[in-house]
Amino acid sequence: MFIINLEYLGLETPEGLQKIDEHLVAHRTFLESYYQKGVLLASGPKNPRVGGILIALGTDRSIIEKMIQEDPFAQHHLASYTITEFSPVKYRPELSELV
DSSP states (O other): OEEEEEEESOTTSTTHHHHHHHTHHHHHHHHHHHHHTTOEEEEEEOSSSSEEEEEEOOSOHHHHHHHHHHSHHHHTTOEEEEEEEOOOSSOOGGGTTTO
16 A cells, blocks of 8 residues: 655745646546546545645555656646555454455
């Protein structure tokens, strides 16, 4: 599994979140495509709204790196990304089919 931490760029200007909002529909369409492919498990904005978190399934980091390159936020240089890979050893029974 992977946790992808997005940090929005350019928030030091008043236009920062406006630029994020301009690409939000495209970003959500991108996310939906990876839900349909079975890669994403969960996603959402941080509070306060300075970025977001994605939780992805899989064992191949290169797939996650490729996925990030397709994100409109990445393509428009609106976010930086940190990928953390981990191997779940304890989890709720409902997740047993996923790990």
